[in-house]
Amino acid sequence: MTLAQLKQLKQNGEKIACLTAYDANMAHWVAQAGCEVILVGDSLGMVVQGHATTLPVTLEQMVYHTEMVARGAPDAWIVADVPFMSDATLAKGLEAAQALIQAGANMVKVEGGLPVLPLVHRLAELGVPVCGHLGLLPQSVLRHGYRTVEADEALIAAADALVQAGAEMLVLECVRSETAETISHSHAVPVIGIGSGPDTDGQVLVLQDVLGLTIGRTPSFARNFMAGADSVQSALRAYVEAVKNGTFPES
Ligand SMILES: Nc1nc(=O)c2c([nH]1)NC[C@@H]1CN(c3ccc(C(=O)N[C@@H](CCC(=O)O)C(=O)O)cc3)CN21
Numbered sequence: 001m002t003l004a005q006l007k008q009l010k011q012n013g014e015k016i017a018c019l020t021a022y023d024a025n026m027a028h029w030v031a032q033a034g035c036e037v038i039l040v041g042d043s044l045g046m047v048v049q050g051h052a053t054t055l056p057v058t059l060e061q062m063v064y065h066t067e068m069v070a071r072g073a074p075d076a077w078i079v080a081d082v083p084f085m086s087d088a089t090l091a092k093g094l095e096a097a098q099a100l101i102q103a104g105a106n107m108v109k110v111e112g113g114l115p116v117l118p119l120v121h122r123l124a125e126l127g128v129p130v131c132g133h134l135g136l137l138p139q140s141v142l143r144h145g146y147r148t149v150e151a152d153e154a155l156i157a158a159a160d161a162l163v164q165a166g167a168e169m170l171v172l173e174c175v176r177s178e179t180a181e182t183i184s185h186s187h188a189v190p191v192i193g194i195g196s197g198p199d200t201d202g203q204v205l206v207l208q209d210v211l212g213l214t215i216g217r218t219p220s221f222a223r224n225f226m227a228g229a230d231s232v233q234s235a236l237r238a239y240v241e242a243v244k245n246g247t248f249p250e251s
């Protein structure tokens, strides 16, 4: 999978399917099910490590998980999260991106809008694909809780600025459906939604939510695809199919 192929899917109106994965085994099955994009999310802090938030996740740990995922799904487009505070300065952000790309990621994802623009711009100059992440920002949970604080107009402006700075993909988390649609239609780069309605170019969910394995509260936007499935593989295929035919998420 290449950036050009992902852009082509958007142009053709074919939805892009993405799931998180954190190890080689699950990355293999996620790719096998037809997900074009795999996210090595810092959500691993919660669903793998057992923490209450993503904040304890370190760059070293992200590198370790990215290496495993890259081995398990060599043909998928692998996006790795820059973890909490590893983008606190431009220099740290560049070092984090270097480590994640050298671990096998094809693209790095940074949370937030205006504060990360210099990093996004420099990475783009250096030829490193970057994904923006707007809306609900789990790395800002201590300050803002699990909610989207920016107004719709600010989210649209931030998306414009990220793409202008060179972002080649956007993730929108818990953004109002109409706003997510506006942002998706405003740019040629793929816009992947989570809890942001059906009108983005693709969808992403956390793997454990899709397999009904999440301990404690599962976000309300998630769906358990193991319900009615006779294997993990068929549940993953059901997710991809539902994203592709537009039955997930519901309007
Ligand atoms: N299992 C899991 N699934 C995820 O989607 C996920 C994680 N973990 N960990 C990292 C981030 C954190 N995410 C979260 C965490 C909490 C809410 C949440 O509490 N949502 C409420 C609505 C919040 C509100 O509007 O106040 C909900 O009911 O879904 C949403 C996304 C998404 N990511």
Ligand SMILES: CC(C)C(=O)C(=O)O
Binding pocket: 020, 039, 040, 041, 042, 043, 044, 081, 171, 173, 194, 204, 206
């Ligand atoms: C929820 C997704 C978008 C993410 O950033 C993660 O899994 O860490």
Ligand SMILES: [Mg+2]
Binding pocket: 041, 042, 043, 054, 081, 138
């Ligand atoms: Mg994340």
